[in-house]
Amino acid sequence: MSEPIIRVENVWFSYNPSIEKPVFALQEINLEVFPGDYLVVVGHNGSGKSTLAKHLNALLRPTKGDVWVNGMNTKDNRCVLPIRATVGIVFQIPDNQIVATVVEEDVAFGPANLGVPEEELRARVNWALKVVDMDAHRLRAPHLLSSGQKQRVAIAGAMALKPKVLVLDESTSMLDPAGREEVLDAVRTLNQEGTTIIAITHFMHEAVEGNRVIVMEAGRIVAEGSPREVFSRVETLRALHLDVPQVTELAYELHKRDSTFPADLLTIDEIVQEIEGRVNQKEKVGEYSWARHYTAE
Amino acid sequence: MNTRGRVIIQLNDLHHTYLSGTPLEVKALKGVTMEIYEGEVVGIIGRTGAGKSTIVQHFNGLIRNRERGRVIVDGNDMADPALDVRAIRQKVGLVFQHPEQQLFERLVGDDIAFGPKKMGLPPEVRRERVRWAMEMVGLDFESFKDRFTFSLSGGEMRKVAIAGILALQPKVLILDESTTGIDPRGRKELLDRVLNLNREHGVTLVFVSSNMEEVASIADRIYVIDDGRTVMHGTAREIFAQPEELRRYGLDVPHVSAVARRLSQDGIPMPRVPLTVAEAEEDIWKILNS
Known part of the structure; x- marks a missing residue:
């Protein structure tokens, strides 16, 4: 097996570690993500999903333990920039990460700031817009796009940095069914082209997209496996107050x-x-x- | 509840334009017609930007219609300049997408009591209203009334925000994507609570949602909005029997409805369009054992 691109080793994290009895948002997290993986993270509000995501590109650093990205430790200040070039994050609300007034300029913003030369820059923007199927809208103003289109622009912006790993933190929760499908299509294409995907979601049928699922509860990883392994444990998931995809629930009830x-x-x-x-x-x-x-x- | 009562909200060919007369003008509504009956649960669905939130803001006078069309709420023409809008807002409560952002008082009890206080209710009546509203959303009065609002979890904040609206004892409760971003447990609990208000207290519910499975499981009737117009309406079962039509409007059907449709297309007749897992289970079980 190839080397993991992300290795999370016994990570504990507290937002306020200096108080007497710190509350740990992450506890004893061990996780390896391999190149080409499509990892889905599920868990209810406050289970630590987003805190974990922010550890993957050094937005947060562990209180205890280590996070290694492509062999670089996120605690090493010199590695922060190369780590962020390796792992891109797309958040829930695209409006918060769109900066320019024209779609293609927004997509170019990241790589242009890294000093990518003009020709290469154009090629990257063209490629990213094509993958998310937004090249027809390249000259439009982002604020006049639908939410699904905006979210795809945000993904293209992250893609133009050519990250090896793309983290999607509930990136579809604001969208309607068609918008959600558009984003999932784009993510699927990226994964097929070799990008490692880590997707956090509340929509259980989206979790079926991945090749691996982890379930988080109270800052810990409580279940891990292929979607089929994880979702067939309907009772366990219900005990954690999580949904299962409708189809799996139906199959499970008929199985009973x-x-x-x-x-x-x-x-x-x-x-x-x-x-x-x-x-x-x-x-x-x-x-x-x-x-x-x-x-x- | 599905008994057709009196029409409580009526929209007739409603038009609305934002920033009208400026270069930035946007025609948000181009002819919306709908009727909401007292005591029913109505779902409003449509892709993002279809005009759903613009519509529901007409229900309590946050937007007043000045263009074509009419809005009648509980017998009042909303275009009437002499109308007491505050009285309408007591009858029609609106909960937004991030209700936790509606909180502003320091203490939970004060926040919920704000509306009744502004209505001029005496303190003891107010207290009872607050107690009732908290009970309705599942917050214990004694242990929560003196808690700081900022120390609550997101789910608790949502409950406080909804309680603040319930304390006005509205006849109509509108939830505009109010369950987006809450986890399945929180969502289910919130839905059960508001459905209970409908069944036990006859409160009319209007749900704006982009979660088809949620709408299918609770709505009696559904309006589909696209590009500022009413494009489909009917019972939940009628609407979700038309997947191609819904897809044209950027929507979809619940997965269990899709399963049933595929089965009947392949020659296995299904008795109805199932809206929930339980319905699908029942129908398929009968077919497997007939």
Whole structure:
């Protein structure tokens, strides 16, 4: 296996470590993220998801433990800039990270400030806008775009810095279903092109997109695995007051009534196939028993 | 509740333009017609920028209509310059997307009592109103009334903000994306509480939401808004039976409805469009065992 691009080693974090009994927003976090991963982080409000995200590009540093990004420790001041060039974050509200008055200038803002030469800069902006499917809007004013479009501009802005890792901190929660789908499409494309994705979300059916899911609760990682492994533990997730994707919940309830029905289905396609398979099977059995009955007569 | 009572809010061909007469003018509403009956739960859905929030701000006079169309709230024409808007705002309570930002007093009890105080209610009535409102949102009166508002969690702040509106005992409660950004547990609890207000106290509920699964599970009737116009309306089951149409307006159907549709397209007849996991479970179980 390749080297992890992010390694979180026994990290504890308190926003106010100097008081007598500090409250730890992160406790004993151990996590490795490998190049090309699509890691999804779920957990309810206050479980520490965003605090963890901010550790990944040195916006916050651990009270105890270490975070290594591409071999650099986030506690090392000299590494802060290269770390932020490696890990880009897109936050919940795109308006907070859009700075320019023209879409393409906004996307160019980051790399231009890093001194990327003109020709390379143009190439990066073109590429980023194409990936998020916003090149038709490149000369428009960002504040006149829809929220989904703005969020895609924010993602393009992060992408133009060519980060190896892109962190999305609830980047779809303000969007309508179509906007959410647009952003997910863009993220999927990026992941296929090799960018490592770390996505924090409340929408459980978005968590199905990833190849790995971690569940956080009270500052700790309480469950980890593939989406199928994690979401099939419906009772555990319910105990943590988290939702499961509707399809998985449906499969789980049918499994409770008939244990031969698989409990770990994740997508609409999977459950439709399973039900159709069963209905067809039953029809065949029906014909057969009818035929036998007929012959016996 | 689904009994058709009296019409409490009526919009007829409503138009609204922001920054009218300037180069920045934006036509936000271009013909919205809807009727909301007393005691029902109505969902308003539509893509971002469709005009949903502009519509609900007409319900309590935060925006007054000066252009084409009419807004009638509880029998009052909202365009009437002599109208007592404060009386309307007591009847129609509006909770915004980040209700925790509506808090301004130091103590929880004071914040919730602010509305009743401005209504000129005597202290003992106010206290009872506050106690009732806190009970409705699930905050214990004794242990929360003297807490500092800034020391509460986000979910608790939302409850306080909603209690502050309930303390006015409105006939209509509007939640404008008020559950966005809360986790599933907080969302479910909040929804259960407001649905209870509807069932037990007959409060009319208007839900603006972009979460289709949430709207499907609670709304009696739904209006779909696109580009400032009413483009679809009907019962939740009628609306979510039309996925292609909804997708054209940037929306979608709950995954369980999509599953049922795929099954019936493939020749397995489904008795209805399921709106919740429980409904889908019941229907599919019957088919698997028929």
